Amino acid sequence: MIQALRISAIAIACLMFVAGLAASIWAIAGNPLPESLPQLLSENMSRSGVEHPVTAVLLNFRSYDTLLEIGVLVIAGIAGISMAKTTSLEDPELRTSDSLLYALQRWFVPLMLVLAGYLLWAGADRPGGAFQAGAVLAATGVLMRLGGIPMEFIRPGLLLRLGLALGFTVFLLVALASAIGGDAFLAYPPAMAKTLIVVIESVLTLSIAMVLLALFVSAPVNDAEDPEEGGSS
Amino acid sequence: MTAPLLYALAGALLCGLGLFGLLCLSHLLRKLLAFNVMGSGVFLVMVGLPQHQGGPDPVPQALVLTGIVVAIAATALAVVLIRRYYHLSGLTTLDAEPTSREGGQE
């Protein structure tokens, strides 16, 4: 009874929230826009080193966002593997003997690898880029994993940590180098902008795939525990 | 009324739905689903609203791309936590608090 009341109260509150939000959106949609960022963006595109505006925003104009965002991803990866089983990753239960999946995977894996490569390559002047490519790569890995293909490199060892750190490190090194050589943190020299962005994107693709895969794989958990300070001892 | 605005309004509705889900559902994975629905709603508003007047705008699109990656990171982390929590306690919700209630319940 109380539960039902509570749920209906929350429902009403959410409805009111939606109504208010919609009203604000409606009102805002009617107001003129004081500033046009897209125009400013297109004026500066030539200095960005790439053709595709979204990539330009992500990896040049607002590259600090992207740097931190990769940080977020790496954090999630770290937090994930901190809970992974450290001894053995090969949980026999995870091996599926599903023949359909196996067949699927035989066909899909190479296809997806190609797709990832294409997405990465396309990123500079067409839709696509590191995130999409990384995601596809990770998905490939997941598929392989589900199919029971052993992937030793995902074991939480130095290799995995190196992989996690790789993309981020390169990005950071570029940022630092730009601070040393150029005039600001993360400011690429215009001549090298394209090269740098492509390099960054490639390593990011690897790293993103690695992190996502690590998070997927580390889901089986270990039993090791710390005594709790705040617990009920 | 333009198509982007329609999507923005739909985004508002999805936000409300997600909020409702986050507050009312007790199973942790469902909460996570609700979070993702709400996130999608926010992203729709983010892209739809500015494009209502100005046409395609790469800036919010890039922001949403960042947002999606952050969301997947958070989701993946949450899944790991939920699975470990389940592994250790056998629970899938946060409601029943068997311990940690002494003295300081609210």
Next chain:
Amino acid sequence: MTLNMWMPLFALMTSLMASLVIFVLPEQGYRLRTAVNLGAALVKLGIVAVMVWGVFHGVDYGLSFTMLPGVEFVLKADALSMMFAGLSAVLWFLTTIYAVGYLEDSPNRSRFFGFFSLCVASTMGIALAGNLFTFFLFYEMLTLATYPLVVHRGTEQALRAGRAYVIYTLTGGAVLLLAIAWLQGLVGDLPFREGGHFGDADPALHGSLILIFVLLIAGLGVKAAIFPLHGWLPQAMVAPAPVSALLHAVAVVKAGAFGIVRVVYDIYGIEASAMLGLLEPLAWLAAFTILYGSARALSQVDLKRRLAFSTVSQVSYIILGICLFGPVGATGGLVHLLHQGIMKITLFFCAGNYAETLGIHRIDEMDGAGRRMPGTSLAFTVGAFGMIGAPPLAGFITKWTMGTGALASNMDWVIGVLVLSSLLNAAYFLPILHRLWFREPRGSWPHERQWGRLETSAWLFWPPMLTAAMTVLVGVLASLPFSPLSWAELVVLRAYSS
């Protein structure tokens, strides 16, 4: 003179530094700790003596810096501060000696002496504070520094007393803070100034000023143990004797009383206070507290508890004195600040001696103790007669001056209060003296006295003897310069002439 500027800080720092050093010293470092304690106390005595001399000759000791936007941290020495500073410097020295003996084998001495020195540092800060804000700083610091002393024994009873003490004083502190902040918002930062600030206050402000005065008195009245706010004091006597001595005679209650004097004289100004009609009700309240405390003291069977209620009564003399609105009465009140301190500390020292040497806590156990401990009992007798107001002891000077002052300002009812209170004082002290000297001991004492040795440890024996001697001397020599009476006259002269 830059040195003069720093003098108040030095006076403060001697005990603050001593406290920090003592905290760091290991528990076993008995000799070193005692040396630090006594050394610091002596240095402080010296500094204060120099400053007393300087203030008498009109030297300006002052130090200030901006602590917060619009608020200054001010230390400065005037005649009134030196009165309180002198009292705490002298009594700190004696109490330290006493405490060293008293706590000889008990645990936690490092903690005790650390907070003890901190407590004295706060008292010094209260004495030397140059505005209400600075005063409040040290006033709250005193609360914190005394809490560990009150609960020192760590028993349930001590902890209960500590809780009562904290609840009373922190609430009082909050009220005081409200009053000070309000005053600050109303008229800005006010330094203590002889003659006060509100002689010509805007009539529109009168309402707020009266309200603020009430809040200030309510805040300060907690520590001064004015009638409805005195509940913590009798409980706090569970603390070790040196702590009670310090609490009752020097630090806490005096801080409250001193604060009231500051507010009336140096913030509002005596004329303005009278004009706003604030003194009369305060006088009535003080008079009631005097009688109430004495009456309650009558029925106490625990020696220290009886002394505690006596303190409730005696501190209000100070407040009554300054409310008399006349130089003579005010002198009487102010001089009691010192006199009460000296007399009460004597009594508490003696009570501590009885407890420590003979295990006596209750009054009915004191039969015949005079013969076992003649020196202590003599000191106790002097203190008690001083409280009653027998000439030529300290208490007599107070009461006489106040009586004259009351007559001068046509507040004849005060005489009645004084007489009645003296009778009550006699009624609760004389039976004790009777037991001490004229009754046979009930049994044998835990430690019989051995010939050729002091009746108790020398550390415990000499402080009450000294303070008892002072009780006599300040009375007999009241007319000499630098006696408490002449100093109080100096303060009042400066307050009224400006």
Next chain:
Amino acid sequence: MTEWLLDGLLVIALVITAVAALLSRDLFRAVVVFIAFGLLMTVAWVRLQAPDIALAEAAIGAGLTGVLLLDAVSHLGSKRPGKRTQEGGEQ
């Protein structure tokens, strides 16, 4: 007109799948519906002329999140370590 119809239908489908994903009784089905929701979102992004997001949504939103959640559901539903207190799918 057809575009409006398409957009309208898409929005309605989005909302319906969202509701279904949240309220479905069976957790497994909920996740499957959520993947459908992700695919619909992909279409919506295309309609909003945001192909980059559409790609990312297809790969991440529908693909990876879905697999991750499916895996979690099967894990939470099958093995039961320790005390078994609550059924996975009840609400």
Next chain:
Amino acid sequence: MTLWLMAGLLFTPLAWAVLTLLTDFSRGRLVSWAGILVQVLVSLGLWLAVARDGGFYYGLGGWDAPLGIELRVDGLAVTFVLLTAVVAGACGLHAGAYIDPDKPWHRYFWPLFWFLWSGLNAVWLGGDLFNLYVGLELISLSAVGLVALGGQAGALRASLRYLLAALLGSLAYLLGVALIYGQFGTLSIAGVATWLSDHPVPSGSGMALALMIAGLALKTALFPLHRWLPPAHGIAKSPVSALLSALVVKASFYIAARLWLELGQPIGSLAAAQLIGLLGSAAVVWGSWLACRQQRLKQVVAYSSVAQIGYLFLLFPLTFSVSETVSLQAQQGMTLQVISHALAKAAMFLAAGNLILSVGSNRVDALAGVSRFLPFSLFSFGLAGVSLMSLPPSGGFAAKWLLLQASLGSGQWWWVLVLLAGGLLSAAYIFRIYRASFLESSGTDQFFHPSRSLEVIPLILAMLALGLGLASDQVLTVMALPFEGEGAP
């Protein structure tokens, strides 16, 4: 020079996060010591530079707002950067000695710690709404990771709760950002504020501000959205709790305060300001009351955070539609409260950790006799308590004094009651701990004595919190430095 300082500030924590990821705990500790040193020096350098030359905007990647991300480097920001360097540095040093290096998962402590630090720096300096969002997520996720690190079911429950609250808060904030971008076409706070200063307020922007502040309030654990905080802060390892309570909740509050100060006057309303103040007051009272009733030491400290955070939100009513002086007083009071609470609470959590380590139990009753045998840790705890009770001369007192003045000056006397009652209530829970520790139970020393380095760190922090009151005028002068408009150095 400034460029180098900025690069150092943004680069070192991230670089150290990567470096420590590749090492184990013990070597990570050595690396981190070096990193802490660098951070403290860089922060100090930047602070001095700003104190000398005034603040400036710093466009990252050479792009200025609105196209690029601009950092706002002013007195307030560098003060918080320095505060972070001090507090996080202390927590890092403490953690190095406190955390068991033999547990394999503890190697991940350092990377998370450094990511947290970089997120904090990003937030203090951020001037771009979306960048602040990413910074917030960086902080939240690393904080959640730290809480969950090697924990049992209780810790996981707490961290999950924390994660969900943080994510919901971020989404609400992001929704507000979306509306702001839809309305103003820019993400720079300064840009929006400039536009608003000479245009009428467009309809619908109130919702945007409300959403952002509501989301941030959830992440700051403002009553009644505070319920996720005590479990998470109470159950984490002490250095982590210290970081969370001292800095992490302040980050989201800082953004809310910045938004309110820049946009609150045009967009906000009196009712909203008073409502937030009311919630803050409720937090003060309710948090203190619950803190009094907790049986476990760290829970007491955690609930105390809920209460102390409440004071911060008095900023909102005290800066809305009031005179310039009152607003300044309120801002200064808020800043001092943030700093002193950060120092005091970090000291308190670290000291509490030491006490728990010594006593072997986290119950308050178990502290009996501690005052006799472990005076050192207790002393730090007590000193920190003085600041939390806002007694003089601590920074907490200075903050309370300024807030009192602001309330009285603006005629909003009801906050005075909250401030006074809050002080008394906090005294109630702190003296409860003192009381427990003064109880003489047995005469023997059965306690474990932690090493000196563990004991000294909280003491230093507590001393800083205490001394802040005396030096607050100097601190406030740096914060009130003139801001040198656009031009980067």
